[in-house]
Amino acid sequence: MITAAQMRAARALLRLDQRELAALAGVSLPTIQRMEASDGTVRGVVGSLTKVVEALDRAGVELIAENAVSSGGGRGVRLKTSPASRNDD
Numbered sequence: 001m002i003t004a005a006q007m008r009a010a011r012a013l014l015r016l017d018q019r020e021l022a023a024l025a026g027v028s029l030p031t032i033q034r035m036e037a038s039d040g041t042v043r044g045v046v047g048s049l050t051k052v053v054e055a056l057d058r059a060g061v062e063l064i065a066e067n068a069v070s071s072g073g074g075r076g077v078r079l080k081t082s083p084a085s086r087n088d089d
Contacts, residue, residue, distance in 0.1 A: 002053055002063055004038045010061040025055035 011021055018032045025032075027048045035042045035052065042049060053063065064070050 001049060002042050003040055004036050004042055006063055007036055007042060007052070007056075010056045010063065013061060014056075014059050016059075021052065021055065024059060025051040027051055 011018070014021075016024070018036070019029050022029045022032045025048075031044065031048050032052070035044050035049070038044075056063065062070060
């Protein structure tokens with residue numbers, strides 16, 4: 001659904017800290033912290049994860065799945081590939 005790296009990048013694009021994202025999503029700060037500490041794809045309660053994704057969408061971030069085409073017309077960034085030497089998100 002969303003990776004921890006996407007979540008951190010989305011917050012950076014919106015200039016939000018973890019507390020602000022938690023408030024926008026209606027979840028606790030520890031929930032955001034746990035999600036962003038995930039290795040790769042975010043793990044957690046589906047309802048909480050859905051709230052975060054919806055909050056990011058409302059704030060103007062389009063989350064793009066791997067190999068998916070972006071339907072938005074705004075600016076953005078995307079990883080082409082994951083460097084072989086990195087073993088994180």
